[in-house]
Amino acid sequence: MKDYCGSLDSMTTKRIMTNHMGVKVEDTRICVVMVGLPARGKSLIAQKVVRYLGWLSIPAKNFNVGTYRRADTPAPSADFFDTSNKEGEKMRQAAARAAVADMVKWFNEGTGTVAVLDATNSTKARRRWVKEWCDEHNIETLFVESKCDNDEIIMANILEVKTTSPDYIGQDPETAAKDFRNRIRNYERVYQTIDEDEKDLTYVKLIDVGSQVIINNIQDYLQSRVVYYLMNLHIRPRSIWLSRHGESQYNLDGKIGGDSQLSERGELYASRLPELVANSVGDDRPLTIWTSTLKRTIATARHLASAKTHYNKLEWKALDEIESGVCDGLTYAEIAEQYPEDFQARDDDKYNYRYRGGESYRDVVIRLEPIIMELERSENIIIVTHQAVLRCIYAYYMNVPQEQSPWMEVPLHTLIKLTPRAYATEETRVPAMIPAVSTFRTKGSTAKHQ
Known part of the structure; x- marks a missing residue:
């Protein structure tokens, strides 16, 4: 049984037009900001959201910060993600800026409705930076945190990443798994979950693959539709x-x-x-x-x-x-x-x-x-x-x-x-x-x- 915290009763709904081309939400621009440690299913959730919205004729696009980072650092070791690695930190920040800049450009071209920013966004400072950038460009933000402490699920996701991630193409699977676990440890040292200090944010927290869902400050129709979809997701392996x-x-x-x-x-x-x-x-x-x-x-x-x-x-x-x-x-x-x-x-x-x-x-x-x-x-x-x-x-x-x-x-x-x-x-x-x-x-x- 899922535990739903928060209320949708206070949502304000924007004007919606329906015609033979489907549902259109006027003047809506939303950035879905993924939050979470590696191996928590963020990329799977991100691509699912984009795919679902596109299937419903709602223009959506994924901006994966890792893709931008790989342009300069295609296969980094776990040390690259250590916060004490200043050069690595600088390159990761540059990748985040490039992803956000391209997202804003995509919105300004006038064809986009929902962007998904796929990254760890693991600190309050990084999330605040994303929100301020989006606010400046009149883009709503919906933070989606995938929080999981279930070892079985995490290990399944590590197995998934070591065999499918572009970071580990051609590498020995066991070596890749060991490096990825070290990468997770580096992120764990600085990770900050979304909490009461960020209650002004619009967010959804998916805890242990949706066994608990916490919803805060949902603003409009399209956000609520994305939230409803997220509430039905799970990231366990299946066919x-x-x-x-x-x-x-x-x-x-x-x-x-x-x-x-x-x-x-x-x-x-x-x-x-x-x-x-x-x-x-x-x-x-x-x-x-x-x-x-x-x-x-x-x-x-x-x-x-x-x-x-x-x-x-x-x-x-x-x-x-x-x-x-x-x-x-x-x-x-x-x-x-x-x-x-x-x-x-x-x-x-x-x-x-x-x-x-x-x-x-x-x-x-x-x-x-x-x-x-x-x-x-x-x-x-x-x-x-x-x-x-x-x-x-x-x-x-x-x-x-x-x-x-x-x-x-x-x-x-x-x-x-x-x-x-x-x-x-x-x-x-x-x-x-x-x-x-x-x-x-x-x-x-x-x-x-x-």
């Missing part, structure tokens, strides 16, 4: 598995939408799926199965649900395929013939085009937001759902631009494993080697299968 349903009769006929049964090859994939998942999971950990409410996904997951007694299964209406309105049950050739203007409009802007009486990809993203929140709260999930829905979920994890996401190929009879890491999300695709039609359509095509 998400994605699969389309098995090949359906509608797939064979080239039709979209509907609630058709699986084909013979689709049934074969359903029977093979438990083996694919078992080989990918690799241990006996609990796994939760999510499907849509449509027949083809439920049928695809039915053997998986019975294969392991500790596999729970849930059906989500939010995971149903994109609603195709008057085009439901038609082939693309029929749509082009009966609704030529709509067919062209969808090719021109597939993300924002809404089927007559149906949905757009943007609409699907909006209804998937609760799914994303639940995914961030959960451990290991396998989702068996539909092409358009998987495109939206995949785009969230892999940071695919909106205009590209509706055109991604998500093949049938393939299990996709996504593993979020501190600096990126790893992807593994496992084909079942069971033939299926391709439902991928290029712009302008009306082919039945391609």
Whole structure:
């Protein structure tokens, strides 16, 4: 149970505009300032926040101070981060100034809404310096401290960093881990947690991976939205598995939408799926199965649900395929013939085009937001759902631009494993080697299968 300290009742909400381009908060510029010792998941949180906001059409960008520092010092030892190392301190301050200056420039170009300043910001003096700089340029600040004393989580994060951090590329993993622990000790000597002395700041403290969340002085709508997302995060290692349903009769006929049964090859994939998942999971950990409410996904997951007694299964209406309105049950050739203007409009802007009486990809993203929140709260999930829905979920994890996401190929009879890491999300695709039609359509095509 999370303990929520602070209140959102006193929040003031800025005027919000909603149109076909999504939610827009006028005149808002926010710097999310990460705070915390190394190996506390700051970079993972930072990239998640940027990815989440971009997925919701809110312009966001990450400014990682380590990236600026690496331009001059690509692979420093732990001694570089010792406060008694004056030259190292000077170079780290220069990197922080460069990051903040670029952030201000990005805001002043007029396209940015939320910036994330990813650094330790480990002292009160450094946090005050960031706030004063932002105040001078009319940028709100939201400090996000990840505070963790759980040794198991810290060691897992050290393992993560030593294998994925740009600071340790090509180094022996054990040597890297030892150096990184020494770096942490150097920061621990000077680290100051956010406390009552900084009660004028707007901040969120995530303690021990969100087991306790302390909120202070949240100011407006967009800050509250970021806070709500942060309250649902955890940084424990886990994976998400994605699969389309098995090949359906509608797939064979080239039709979209509907609630058709699986084909013979689709049934074969359903029977093979438990083996694919078992080989990918690799241990006996609990796994939760999510499907849509449509027949083809439920049928695809039915053997998986019975294969392991500790596999729970849930059906989500939010995971149903994109609603195709008057085009439901038609082939693309029929749509082009009966609704030529709509067919062209969808090719021109597939993300924002809404089927007559149906949905757009943007609409699907909006209804998937609760799914994303639940995914961030959960451990290991396998989702068996539909092409358009998987495109939206995949785009969230892999940071695919909106205009590209509706055109991604998500093949049938393939299990996709996504593993979020501190600096990126790893992807593994496992084909079942069971033939299926391709439902991928290029712009302008009306082919039945391609």
